[in-house]
Amino acid sequence: MRDDAIIPVQPKAPATATLHRLEMFGRAILGLLECRRCFVFTLSRETGFALQAVRIGLDRSTQPSADVITRLAQREEWQTADLFAVDPADAPAAELLGRKQEEPEHALAGRLPAGDREDLVFLAGWRVKPFSATEIACFSRAANIIWTTMQSFMHRRSDDLSPDRLVEELAFPAFSIDHKWRVIEMNEAGRQLLQAKTPLRLDNGVLVGPNAFVNNLMQQALRDTIASRSERAWANRLVPLSTDHRAFAFARIGAAPAERQHMDRLLVIIPQLDPVAGAKRIAAAFGLPWAEERIVQLLLRGEPPAGIGRHLDLTEATVRTYIKRIMLKLGINRQIEFFLLYILTLSPFVDGCRDPAFPNELESRASLIAVDRLRHARA
Known part of the structure; x- marks a missing residue:
C-alpha cells in the first residue's frame, strides 16, 4: 500500500497515535495467537478502502498492493464470522504476511468494529498448530477485549493521564521524577517510604539509593528508559535496591505520560x-x-533454612535438600534468584493462582518464559 493511501479517518486524532494503537494491538495479537507476523489496518465502512495500516514482524520497505488488501476486506467469510482460519494456499494472505515455503502454514483473520465509521481488520500468521473451533471462539472474545481496553486508555483525556494524577492512584510507593531524579510528585505510600529512609531517601529533593552501586544502577536505568522513550520502544527497567533476603526491594522505572514540555518525566x-x-x-x-x-x-519472607524447618517441623538438612530440589526445577543456582522469579512472574493484571486443572501446556510455556527472562537478567 502506498503511503498516500494511508489517511486518517478522524482528523482530530493524530495519524501517529492511531498507527501506534494499531501496532500495539498487532503485537498483543501475535502474543495471543503465537504467530510470527501480523498485518493490521482500519477499513472505512462507507468506501470499503483501507485507511491506515501497520505490519509487525515484516520488512516495512515492502508494502502489499491496495488491491490485495481490498480483496481481503471483501471476503465472503466476513458475512458469517468475525474471525476465521485462513487457508495456507490463500495467495492474498501469503502476499500480506510473506510466507516462505518451509514456514508453518496456519493463519487467522479477524474483523471487529473500531469506531462509528470504520472496522479493524487483522491477519496473523504463521502458527505451527492449526486453530480449533474452540480456540477461534476464545480468540474472538480476547481480540475484542484487547481492542476495547486499548481504545478506552487511548481515549482518556490528557489530564487523566498526567503523572501527578497517576501517582496518587497507585497503591505502591510511587514517584514522578525528572531526568535528574528530582522528585516532582509522590503519593502517600511514597512519603511513608521516605520517612523510613530505606531503601530510598531524599537528598536535596533528589531520590538516592542506599549506596553508590545502587545509585549507578538507578542512573543507568534512567538513561535507558529515556532513550527507549525517544525511540518509542517504551521500555521499563528494574533496579534492585536491596538484595537482603529479609528486606528485598526493587524499583520499576518507566516513562510517565506527560505533555510535550515535560517529556523527561519518569x-x-x-x-x-x-x-x-x-x-x-x-x-x-x-x-x-x-x-x-x-x-x-x-x-520470599526471608526465612533461613533453620527458620523454615521450625515453621514446617522439618530438620534443617531436610529443608536444604528441598531447596536444592526446587532450585533444580526452577533452573536457578542462587537463592536470590527466587526474588528475580518473583519479579518476572509478576502479572500486571491479577495475581497468579493455584489450580490443579492448570493446563500442562500453559505451565510449560510459562516456565520457559520465566527461565528465558531469568537468563537475560543474568546476562
Whole structure:
C-alpha cells in the first residue's frame, strides 16, 4: 500500500497515535495467537478502502498492493464470522504476511468494529498448530477485549493521564521524577517510604539509593528508559535496591505520560513484596507441589533454612535438600534468584493462582518464559 493511501479517518486524532494503537494491538495479537507476523489496518465502512495500516514482524520497505488488501476486506467469510482460519494456499494472505515455503502454514483473520465509521481488520500468521473451533471462539472474545481496553486508555483525556494524577492512584510507593531524579510528585505510600529512609531517601529533593552501586544502577536505568522513550520502544527497567533476603526491594522505572514540555518525566514504583502471592505464581508456573510452594513462600519472607524447618517441623538438612530440589526445577543456582522469579512472574493484571486443572501446556510455556527472562537478567 502506498503511503498516500494511508489517511486518517478522524482528523482530530493524530495519524501517529492511531498507527501506534494499531501496532500495539498487532503485537498483543501475535502474543495471543503465537504467530510470527501480523498485518493490521482500519477499513472505512462507507468506501470499503483501507485507511491506515501497520505490519509487525515484516520488512516495512515492502508494502502489499491496495488491491490485495481490498480483496481481503471483501471476503465472503466476513458475512458469517468475525474471525476465521485462513487457508495456507490463500495467495492474498501469503502476499500480506510473506510466507516462505518451509514456514508453518496456519493463519487467522479477524474483523471487529473500531469506531462509528470504520472496522479493524487483522491477519496473523504463521502458527505451527492449526486453530480449533474452540480456540477461534476464545480468540474472538480476547481480540475484542484487547481492542476495547486499548481504545478506552487511548481515549482518556490528557489530564487523566498526567503523572501527578497517576501517582496518587497507585497503591505502591510511587514517584514522578525528572531526568535528574528530582522528585516532582509522590503519593502517600511514597512519603511513608521516605520517612523510613530505606531503601530510598531524599537528598536535596533528589531520590538516592542506599549506596553508590545502587545509585549507578538507578542512573543507568534512567538513561535507558529515556532513550527507549525517544525511540518509542517504551521500555521499563528494574533496579534492585536491596538484595537482603529479609528486606528485598526493587524499583520499576518507566516513562510517565506527560505533555510535550515535560517529556523527561519518569515514573518510579516500589512494589511491595507479597510472599504468598509470589509463591503461588512461581508454583503455578513451574508445577511445584504444595509442600515446595510453602518453602518458596518462606524463602520470599526471608526465612533461613533453620527458620523454615521450625515453621514446617522439618530438620534443617531436610529443608536444604528441598531447596536444592526446587532450585533444580526452577533452573536457578542462587537463592536470590527466587526474588528475580518473583519479579518476572509478576502479572500486571491479577495475581497468579493455584489450580490443579492448570493446563500442562500453559505451565510449560510459562516456565520457559520465566527461565528465558531469568537468563537475560543474568546476562
